[in-house]
Amino acid sequence: MAAVALLALAVVVAVVPRLRQWVWYDLRGYSVGAPEETWAVEDRLGPAGDGVRVAVVGDPGTGNSDEYAVTRVLAAEHSKRGYDGLLLLGDLIYPDGDVTLIEETIIEPFAPLLEPSVELMPVLGNHDYQNGDEAAIMQRLGGESTWYAEEVGPVLFVVLDSQQVDDPAQTTWLQATLETSAATWTIAAMHHPPYSAGPLGSESDVREAWSGLFAEYGVDLALAGHDHDYQRSEPIDGVVYVVSGGGGKTRPTGREDFTAYSASTLHYLDLQITKRRIYGQAIDTNGMAFDAFTIHADR
Secondary structure, eight states: OOHHHHHTTOOOOEEOSSSOEEEEEOOOOBOSSSOSOOEEOOOOSTTTTOSEEEEEEOSOTTOSHHHHHHHHHHHHHHHHSOOSEEEEESOOSTTTOOGGGHIIIIITTTGGGOSTTSEEEEEOOGGGGTTSOHHHHHHHTTOSSSSEEEEETTEEEEEOOGGGTTOHHHHHHHHHHHHHOOOSEEEEEOSSOSSOOSSSOOOHHHIIIIIHHHHHTTOOEEEEOSSSSEEEEOOBTTBEEEEEOOSSOOOOOOOOTTEEEEEOSOEEEEEEEOSSEEEEEEEETTSEEEEEEEEEEOO
């Protein structure tokens, strides 16, 4: 089914005190297996390329054929219109974060995108902490801290370390960063999801620590992994929450009252971002989109 036909089912929701937005989202159900509907990936940046394109992959670090099924499609899209950023949502090295395995779990699978023109933004997950190599993993991927902010075009990515959600220094830093940002868009990224209908469920401590700040300071999109599926929430206090944890393995997914769409399938998330719009597409290992959403800015 064409994306235009799917988006014809959309509704409009006004949200966010800092920046009024409208979010269009598809009124479809959920699946414990593969999505029932797919369509060709859309290029919304246009020939002028007036924005940036960022790929988001969660829980990739298996180094197995499932991870490569995702990264092959990602590389093919990169060859058509290059990505400006690559955001990895944690669990970069299974099973226990042994940094000596980083070549086979990250460097080799993502080699086509690990070039100077692509901003690499790693997030640490719980598996990345198990061997005590978390600092070495970040250093190997060019990071100096496990929480940080990075601007890519019109969007500020705020990367958080949900393994250290109880560290008050991180929350103080988050509030200061959001308060002083002048970016058009703000996207928060972490490993543990504040809202999830998957088997591991919502992380209440992450929600209590940070979701209030996301709403107060107008975060537009919050991304997480951990549950090995794809989920998109209805806007919650003005924030759209997406779980994208199907970069290397999957589990059956579920549904809660906040769920707009969910599916259990290997995938990555494609974000095309201009000053006026965030357009997101979940892309499966056949290179087809199976969910799409648009966040429009109204000034």
